Amino acid sequence: MNITPLDITQKSFRKTFRGLDSEEVAAFLALVASEFEGLVKELNTLREENRRKSDELVEHRGRERSLQETLVAAQRASEEIRESARKEAEITVADSELQAEKIVQGAHQRFLRIVDDINELKRQRVQFEAGLKSLAEGHLRLLEAFREPPRDEAVPFAAGRKKLAGDES
Numbered sequence: 001m002n003i004t005p006l007d008i009t010q011k012s013f014r015k016t017f018r019g020l021d022s023e024e025v026a027a028f029l030a031l032v033a034s035e036f037e038g039l040v041k042e043l044n045t046l047r048e049e050n051r052r053k054s055d056e057l058v059e060h061r062g063r064e065r066s067l068q069e070t071l072v073a074a075q076r077a078s079e080e081i082r083e084s085a086r087k088e089a090e091i092t093v094a095d096s097e098l099q100a101e102k103i104v105q106g107a108h109q110r111f112l113r114i115v116d117d118i119n120e121l122k123r124q125r126v127q128f129e130a131g132l133k134s135l136a137e138g139h140l141r142l143l144e145a146f147r148e149p150p151r152d153e154a155v156p157f158a159a160g161r162k163k164l165a166g167d168e169s
Helices: 005-010 022-145 157-168
Strands: none
Touching: 005 022
């Protein structure tokens, strides 16, 4: 049964011969109605506050759910970025290793060319030295062939002729 403050104030009692003092009953009913009205207002205020809190709670739960979803998405994105960075690093390292291998091969080939060039220069030097030695020896033989005998051993030209002429006789 729902009793309102108005029900309490409008309640009338039968009068009896030795009944209650009607003013005292009326005053008590007014007091009860006033207290009851205060309780009803407080109840309505608490219900309204409860409704607002429930709405806030629903809103906070929605935000919490949204934050959790955002956190999960951020974690996934972080993992994807981390994985992508790892793969990119692997590719970079592989490219660097390949480039380093090409550089090493190029340096090795250049080294081999330089060694071949050095060997060729050594061969040319030996060949040049042999040719120069041969040329020098040839010139030395020519010089020795055209060298005049020393003067004290030489027969004077005129005496030599006479001697040569006397030998014929």
